[in-house]
């Protein structure tokens with residue numbers, strides 16, 4: 106899989122993708138992230154990527170020209186499965202959506218800034234808008250990082266023990282049960298006896314019970330009907 110991220114702040118990505126699971130995915134050649142500086146596709150000598158909004162008003166708007174040139178250039182390599190604009194207006198990212206994109210080959214993520222991007226980009230170039238939550242970030246970069254993390258860890262072969270992704274919270278529409286490690290007794294706070302019993306079947310039942318209790322208490326809506334097939 107390849108994810109291309111278009112941004113005017115490429116430096117923001119220097120840290121996050123050099124660690125942990127995303128780094129492992131890149132090292133194994135399973136998932137590659139490429140950071141593309143939109144400014145490199147600006148048409149004027151000031152390398153301008155934003156301008157004042159028609160009709161007036163506060164804030165600058167990201168221009169269509171550099172973004173369009175950039176995407177046309179990248180498309181010469183091959184088509185994208187999806188061209189995503191990260192925006193609070195978009196479809197909410199959830200585990201089902203992350204699963205879907207983990208099976209795609211080539212995705213483009215466009216990070217917006219300022220007051221927004223020229224509407225013509227959203228109408229004619231973008232194939233989907235995705236939000237990571239009902240709050241406003243100062244730019245799409247952090248949302249792109251969240252998207253990549255949620256998706257790439259699900260690509261087969263990225264996690265050492267694939268069952269660890271399968272038992273994630275949400276993967277079966279249930280939150281994860283509690284987990285414990287040593288010591289068995291910390292200042293009187295004891296690990297549940299069942300986990301020390303060695304009885305695998307009862308431990309499995311206990312975990313399922315706890316997952317159900319936690320989901321009912323904290324995310325009752327996850328028990329809703331299964332969504333239909335297809336692009337979530």
Ligand code: ADE
Pocket residue numbers: 191192193235236237238239240241242243244245248
């Ligand atoms: N850009 C600004 N806010 C955002 C959000 N909540 N999700 C995705 N992109 C954004």
